[in-house]
Amino acid sequence: MNHKDTKSTKSDKQGSLSVLRVFVVNNFRYALLLPALLFALAPVYWMLTISLKTEVDQFASPPPWFVFTPTLEHYYDAFVTRAFGQYLITSAIVAVTSTGCALIIGTMAAYALARFQLPWSLNRRLSLWILSTRMFPAIVTAVPLFLMMRDVRLLNTRASLIIVYTAFNLPFVIWMMRGFFADLPRDLEEAALVDGDSRLGALVRVVLPLVAPGLAATAMFCLIISWNEFLFALVLTQTDAAMTLPVGIAGRVTQYEIKWGVMSAAASVAIVPILVFALVLQKYLVRGLSMGAVKG
């Protein structure tokens, strides 16, 4: 009797232990994710709340984490009184245009490198050379580019930023798209050619639809890089008309004061376009990011 009792208690204990273990194992990932999520999102939350708090609340100690009277004065200040609306439009135009240019030119270059057999190992040599332009720190080219833009009178224009961003995004586009094109079986383009299509037609009608996820991922990266770019915008633009958002936001740190509210409001708005774009494209992003996008 005793023996039986001990046995049943022991298995009971084991049973509840194993239930606990299963629960822990299954939910362990959330335990890991939660701190990481908090770590990543805390600054964003802080920024959002700062943008909605009055100046008094911003500097209060201890800070009101969740309960405070929100105000839209900083948003008004940024976009109506000051030129942040202008900066936003400039950023948008520059980012979209430079991404578009880089994608068009880069995709065609990548296709040529992936599909055409050039003499003297040019395929390999050109690819490495293109990649090498990204190997040195960007600041090295800041002064030469300033001088060049000054000489062609493109300082303080959107055009100068578009040109520079396209140049910097191009190697990235070429390198990524070349990989996607190389993964695609040649059969499909050859079938299109034999069916009577031109090379360009085959590229547009057959190849591009199949590398669309890769294209989306590449476009995403280019847009983010262009949108957030600070160094060249700082060097090449000083006027309100030509400034982009990052430069505009950083400019609120003056000799006399730091306008946290305005900065936060502008930054909060700056996040939104990229966020929307990423949400819309997230299906393609995941597929594009896992290399070997498509199997025909």
Add this chain to the structure above:
Amino acid sequence: MSIEFQHVSKHFGGTCVVDDLSLEIRDGEFVVLLGPSGCGKTTTLRMLAGLESVTSGDIFIGEERINDVPTQHRDLAMVFQSYALYPHMTIAENIGYPLRVRKIEKTERAKRVNRVAAMLEIESLLERKPRQLSGGERQRVALARAIVREPRAYLMDEPLSNLDARLRVQMRGELKRLQHQLGTTTIYVTHDQAEAMTLASRVAVMRKGRLQQFDTPMNIYNHPANRFVAEFVGSPSMNFVEGKVDFDNGTFVNDSLSILLNASQLSELTGQSDLTIGIRPEHIQVLTEPHDGAIAASVYVTELMGNETFVFLSVGTNRLIARAPADFRAEVESKVWLRLAIEKAHFFDLVSGDVCYFPVRRSVP
């Protein structure tokens, strides 16, 4: 439309893949390029399609020299080994693609697509995507895409090799009927000699880039130009025995067997000494009782095929295969006697492999 290759060669870097190929294909013919992997047959097809450049020589379609004509203007249709169906388009769009790039308007396009789909019995699949189809269905779609535009010729690169055995036999018959119906010149590449024999009006056997023989299937089977062709065509393959002709005794000998030759063979072969004799399995009769003139042999193994039996034999150091009736049975290592239909034997030069003696008068194609 007739097609002609004139001294066509193809080099990839230092390697010669197609060596001085000359071939004349008549309008409406079904020509098969047959050979083992790496023999240059696919490269030849791709040169004709324009997917590979020609290193030297000329290719003509009809009277037109097409070496420098880009692929899209050659008006040829190709069925690829992998079918190469466009995965992002429906079956109807796949089939209609050649018409779409020729700017044929929508209603006419739909009409032609439906007609071709009906011909190949794939109407029910028109709205699906390629990944939803089975291998056999995809193959039909690839065929449909080729025939929808009525090109000058069809090029087919091992289209049946991805199908299972039963489907392959079925599609073979359908392909043959289809080609007969449409009457368009067809060039078909394969390594399967059964496909070549059943489909072709003429077969071009290739090896290491060189043309070995270009003739009707029956002529290739009965009168192979050299040992390679003789061995490649026919399953199970021809038996080869190396040895010498002993003119004093009128026999063909090597260290383990001696075969009596007939007068016509002896007269044709005077002057030759080292030869290889080739006998097809169906020309060896296996007997369980000793007979006059029969050669003693021992059974290595038998394979029961259902409709016939393959008997693997050893005669001394020689190995032979014979075809026997379905009810033939023999134990391994048992003694049997072979009667050879010697008048059907082929003789090949030992070194070059070229044929020295044809058994039967060749029929002109």
